[in-house]
Amino acid sequence: MNGVIMITQFFFTIVIGLYFLSKFKSEQSDEKAIKEHSKTEAEHFNAMRRIHLSEPITEEVRPQNMNEVIGQDDGIKALRACLCGSDPQHVIIYGPPGVGKTAAARLAMEYAKKSDGTPFKHNAKFVEVDATIMRYDERSIADPLIGSVHDPIYQGSGVYGCAGIPQPKEGAVTKAHGGILFIDEIGELPNCQMNKLLKVLEDRKVILESAYYSKNDKKIPTYIHDIFKNGLPADFKLVGATTKKPEDIPEALRSRCVEIYFNPxxxxxxxxxxxxxxxxxxxxxxxxxxxxxxxxxxxxxxxxxxxxxxxxxxxxxxxxxxxxxxxxxxxxxxxxxxxxxxxxxxxxxxxxxxxxxxxxx
Ligand SMILES: Nc1ncnc2c1ncn2[C@@H]1O[C@H](COP(=O)(O)OP(=O)(O)O)[C@@H](O)[C@H]1O
Ligand SMILES: [Mg+2]
Missing domain, CATH: 1.10.8.60 (Helicase, Ruva Protein; domain 3)
Incomplete structure (x- = not known):
């Protein structure tokens, strides 16, 4: 009887051993295939990165200081008044295409940082986004402007995903914290994004929500508890540029910004x-x-x-x-x-x- 049990045990040990061996081998070959594939892809993209066309002339001759922005003396003066000094304000720049709005906005941060009494630190960021290509998702799975929570259901087998931890992702408003957020073509921002942006301007932080979050969940790291409790910091000055007319811009945004005009x-x-x-x-x-x-x-x-x-x-x-x-x-x-x-x-x-x-x- 004992002999039969031992043979059965031996048989199952062999079967289980073979099962794990084949699993191990298949994982190893998966890993090898992934490594080989990523090596080829990396080589392909590195080779592409070594190819450079010449710099577009519009970039090459882009004004490098405010004096080189021609014909916008009042607009530049107003822009500097809004952003330099001890109490910077949010701004919307109106004007037709190609008259120097983007060029001036890109120079604003350096001028503001050098001004007397400025609250901007020497390392304050200038973050630029283009509202015409602002990707967002109504379920807030992805929101590069405001920020979002990467819920476990969308994380797949990542470390946080496996542990069921919702992962906050910061958006441009948080990346610009302490500096300037420049939204080019701000008039094109979808309504939903615009409303969220207004809320952030009001609160100076981003409050995130997730059905996967529980304040009692001990698995969730402390910094994520802190983000859900206190929000992501988003204290910045907004500079928006638009070719639209003031009346086409939401009143709620207009009322929070100084409106300045660039001339044809x-x-x-x-x-x-x-x-x-x-x-x-x-x-x-x-x-x-x-x-x-x-x-x-x-x-x-x-x-x-x-x-x-x-x-x-x-x-x-x-x-x-x-x-x-x-x-x-x-x-x-x-x-x-x-x-x-x-x-x-x-x-x-x-x-x-x-x-x-x-x-x-
Ligand atoms: N007022 C200006 N002074 C100097 N260069 C200008 C001016 N307006 C436009 N340009 C030139 O045209 C390019 C595009 O200008 P840009 O600032 O992007 O225009 P906008 O944002 O108003 O559409 C700049 O790189 C610059 O070479
Ligand atoms: Mg522009």
């Missing part, structure tokens, strides 16, 4: 932007070309874009100066005007038919 650029401003950009990029340009571009470019970004096209065109011809005819060609090719004529030798025969751009249009 005049022909003279665009001339200055073109000349500065040429200087920065070492481009030689004829006065007539500057004049033509400034007549037709709709804004600063447009002017820089036209300049880039002309620069590339003349460089392809192995020439190193943009002359009036190059400018006329670029404007014609891009259908800015129908008013230019070329003779057989492709010389402009009459550019006087070009109607000047209306001032401030």
């Amino acid at each position: 650029l005049t022909k003279e401003h665009i001339e200055t932007i073109i000349r500065n950009a040429c200087k920065r990029m070492g481009i030689d340009i004829e006065d007539g070309a500057v004049n033509l571009f400034s007549m037709y470019a709709k804004n600063g970004r447009d002017a820089v874009k036209l300049l880039q096209l002309s620069k590339n065109t003349v460089y392809l011809d192995r020439r190193y100066r943009i002359d009036t005819q190059d400018a006329a060609w670029a404007l014609n090719a891009c259908r800015y005007t129908k008013g230019m004529y070329f003779d057989d030798k492709e010389k402009i025969i009459d550019i006087s038919v070009i109607k000047p751009k209306e001032k401030n249009s």
Whole structure:
């Protein structure tokens, strides 16, 4: 009888042993496959990262200090008044596209930090987000602006997921704590996000909720208990920029911000932007070309874009100066005007038919 029991025990020990051995082997081969796959993927992305196209010209000539933002003296003065000094305020910058709103906002933090009595510390952050691509989920699974709780149901087999611990994820409002949160195209923020943002501006913290949270759960780390109890810090100054009209922006946001306005650029401003950009990029340009571009470019970004096209065109011809005819060609090719004529030798025969751009249009 004992012999039968021993044989049965021996048999089951072998079966269990084989089971665990095969499980161990399959886990090892999974691990190996994952390692190999991630090595190939990492090599692929590292190779991609070594490829660089040239820096866009709009970045290369982006104003590096407030004096280089042309034609917005009042707007810049107001922006500095709002953010510099001992009591900074939230701001909305209104203005048409391509007139320097983003450029000015990006410079604001450094100016604010250097001002007398500023509450911003030397390491205060400038966090930039674009409202047009703000991903969010109505169930708050993901909210890169406000923050969210990564609940165990969505965590899968991660450490917190297995332990059933809800994991708070900070959003841009918390990343900007102690600094400036710049929301470009703030007028495009979905209503739900806008309302949450207003609440954060009011409370200066983000209160998170989760059906998986219990204050009596001993498994949950102390810092997570602290976040659920006291919220995530989110004390920052908001700078929003928009091409929309004030009446299209929610009143509740407007009432919390100082509203400042950037102007459409005049022909003279665009001339200055073109000349500065040429200087920065070492481009030689004829006065007539500057004049033509400034007549037709709709804004600063447009002017820089036209300049880039002309620069590339003349460089392809192995020439190193943009002359009036190059400018006329670029404007014609891009259908800015129908008013230019070329003779057989492709010389402009009459550019006087070009109607000047209306001032401030
Ligand atoms: N007022 C300006 N002064 C100098 N450069 C300007 C100005 N406005 C636009 N630009 C040029 O156009 C580019 C885009 O401007 P940006 O600040 O992004 O415009 P916005 O945010 O108003 O749409 C800048 O990098 C700069 O080269
Ligand atoms: Mg912008």
